[in-house]
Amino acid sequence: MRLFAPLSLVSVLLCVGCAPTPTYTYQCESSAVIEASYPDAETARVRYQDRTYELTIAVSASGARYVGEQLEWWTKGSGAGAEARLFQHHANGTTGDTVESCVRK
Template identity: 55%
Template sequence: MRFLSIALIVFLSACGQSSTDGPASAEQSSDASLSFKYQCESGKTIKVSYPTDSTAVMEYDNRRLQMEIAVSGSGARYVGERLEWWTKGSGEGASGTLFRHLADGTSGGAIEQCAQDADTA
């Protein structure tokens, strides 16, 4: 009985821990929007917020883009308005790439190569 009680306490404490896998983690809580700023090689800035675990809102080139999560081999990938936002890693220096999104659902050419700033958006 004592073992069962200890196992239950360990299980419940693990359920209360939050994930730190990055902004697009499947475990992300939808009660708070995460926001990040990326500095691109072109000199432009991309600001992205993640209002839910399956959506992203990007501010780029004087446009506000609504994006939905999409399948990726690694990292987090969001698609919307014929563009793709693909991030890998989390924290300062994490990479983000803006691609064209082709009609067949694949990635087109890269538009921007960016790195996450230390400051959030």
């Protein structure tokens, strides 16, 4: 019995940080749904139209802004009712046209 105790402790220690990353759902004006998760402080994973985009944090005047794969994900606020927009993102670093305007469920 004592032999299993250290193995159990090892299993618990290996699983620290194994909790799944929460996913947040946003309802867009177009009726599209966007799901976003934030696996670490630098990354957003945005699921839109059956594709997942991995975006990296970027400078913003307010809210949280992530860019990559020619898209930009910008959120303001937290909890239900928080605003989010998906934009085109230009190669020169500027924000393009709005793709979706959404609210967190």
